[in-house]
Structure formats: C-alpha cells, structure tokens
Amino acid sequence: ETGVTQTPRHLVMGMTNKKSLKCEQHLGHNAMYWYKQSAKKPLELMFVYSLEERVENNSVPSRFSPECPNSSHLFLHLHTLQPEDSALYLCASSLQGHEQFFGPGTRLTVL
Amino acid sequence: RKEVEQDPGPFNVPEGATVAFNCTYSNSASQSFFWYRQDCRKEPKLLMSVYSSGNEDGRFTAQLNRASQYISLLIRDSKLSDSATYLCVVNRRSNFGNEKLTFGTGTRLTIIP
Numbered sequence: 211e212t213g214v215t216q217t218p219r220h221l222v223m224g225m226t227n228k229k230s231l232k233c234e235q236h237l238g239h240n241a242m243y244w245y246k247q248s249a250k251k252p253l254e255l256m257f258v259y260s261l262e263e264r265v266e267n268n269s270v271p272s273r274f275s276p277e278c279p280n281s282s283h284l285f286l287h288l289h290t291l292q293p294e295d296s297a298l299y300l301c302a303s304s305l306q307g308h309e310q311f312f313g314p315g316t317r318l319t320v321l
Numbered sequence: 322r323k324e325v326e327q328d329p330g331p332f333n334v335p336e337g338a339t340v341a342f343n344c345t346y347s348n349s350a351s352q353s354f355f356w357y358r359q360d361c362r363k364e365p366k367l368l369m370s371v372y373s374s375g376n377e378d379g380r381f382t383a384q385l386n387r388a389s390q391y392i393s394l395l396i397r398d399s400k401l402s403d404s405a406t407y408l409c410v411v412n413r414r415s416n417f418g419n420e421k422l423t424f425g426t427g428t429r430l431t432i433i434p
Contacts, residue, residue, distance in 0.1 A: 251426065252325070252408075252424045252425055252426045252427070253365070253408075253424040255422065258415075265415070266415060266421070306420060309367045309370065310422060311367075312365050313364060314363065314364050
C-alpha cells in the first residue's frame with residue numbers, strides 16, 4: 211500500500227463526455243504529479259504541482275485540465291478527449307528532492 | 322536521442338541466473354538516478370536509488386558512471402518473482418526548481434522456472 215489512491219480505477223468515456231480523475235495522498239508530501247503511460251512508450255510527465263502551485267505543464271493539450279485544491283488532493287479534468295488519449299493515467303507524490311510514490315492508476319478508454 | 326535509453330528486451334532468463342540491465346542518459350545535468358520496477362498492469366514502485374559509489378540491496382546491485390552517463394542494475398540468483406519491467410529513471414531539477422523524473426521505456430524481464 212503506497213498511500214496514494216486514485217479513483218476511478220477504470221473509466222470508459224465518449225469523446226463528448228466530461229469526467230474527472232481523482233488522486234489523494236496520505237503521505238504528507240508537498241508535490242504531486244500526473245503522468246500518462248501509453249502502450250510501448252515511457253511514462254510521460256504531464257503536470258507538476260509543488261506546494262499546490264502548478265510548476266510544470268509539459269505541453270499538454272487543453273482538453274486535460276489539472277486542479278490541486280490542497281496538498282493532499284489532485285484532480286485531472288477531462289473533456290472532449292480523443293481515442294489516442296486512451297492510456298493509463300498515473301498520479302504520484304513526493305517530498306521535494308525525494309523519490310516519487312505512485313498511485314495504482316486510472317485506465318482510461320476513450321471511444 | 323532519447324533522454325533515457327534502455328534495451329526494451331524482453332530478457333528471458335532461467336531461475337537462479339544473473340541478469341544485468343543497462344541504461345544511458347543524455348542530460349549531463351541529471352542529479353539523481355533510480356531503478357523502478359513495474360509489474361504488469363500495476364504502478365511503478367521504487368526498487369532502489371543509484372549512487373555514484375555503487376550500492377547493493379540484497380541480490381540487487383546498482384552502479385552509476387557519471388563520466389559515461391551510464392547506469393546499470395545487476396540481479397543475482399534471480400527468482401520467479403523478479404519477473405517485471407525495470408524502469409531506469411533520471412532526475413534533474415527543472416527551471417521551476419522542482420524535481421523532474423524522466424523514465425526510460427523499461428526492460429521487460431521474465432524469469433523462467
């Protein structure tokens with residue numbers, strides 16, 4: 211048990227839907243991250259929040275919108291996604307300068 | 322050139338054998354290095370950090386060569402439970418001051434009974 215939880219674990223959505231992914235960490239960390247993992251590709255960093263401020267956005271399309279209301283919670287709001295956005299979305303958290311701990315991921319399928 | 326390069330494998334190795342993975346990184350400003358393990362359909366988990374002097378954790382030995390920008394992982398007396406994908410991970414401080422991990426594509430290992 212890593213202390214990082216994600217919901218839902220699986221999500222199927224149409225291209226016109228709006229949905230949100232949720233991540234919660236109970237480790238007292240001060241940084242949170244969203245990653246995308248597609249088949250046969252390395253993990254791609256999408257967003258970084260440090261002390262609840264977004265400090266990095268790796269050229270992610272605007273159809274992905276992150277939100278970090280406090281240091282324990284991170285959301286990824288999704289709207290008008292494309293089939294190629296189907297992937298495993300992983301949340302991670304860390305203390306600055308230390309290793310990252312990952313949640314179990316949300317497996318997203320866009321129809 | 323990819324920022325972190327690994328041999329994707331797959332490596333199919335008999336139980337009890339020794340197996341070695343290599344990884345190279347392109348950014349000389351990289352500051353810290355890790356091996357993560359990812360089981361099928363699970364999240365990555367930290368296996369071990371990699372230090373310049375080399376470090377060992379049980380059957381696992383990690384080495385770092387900063388001059389060659391090369392990282393290795395050695396697994397001795399391999400067990401069936403070692404079957405997984407091993408991710409080479411490189412960390413550097415971004416322009417914003419936060420830590421930025423860059424992952425390799427992973428090397429898939431299967432231990433054969």
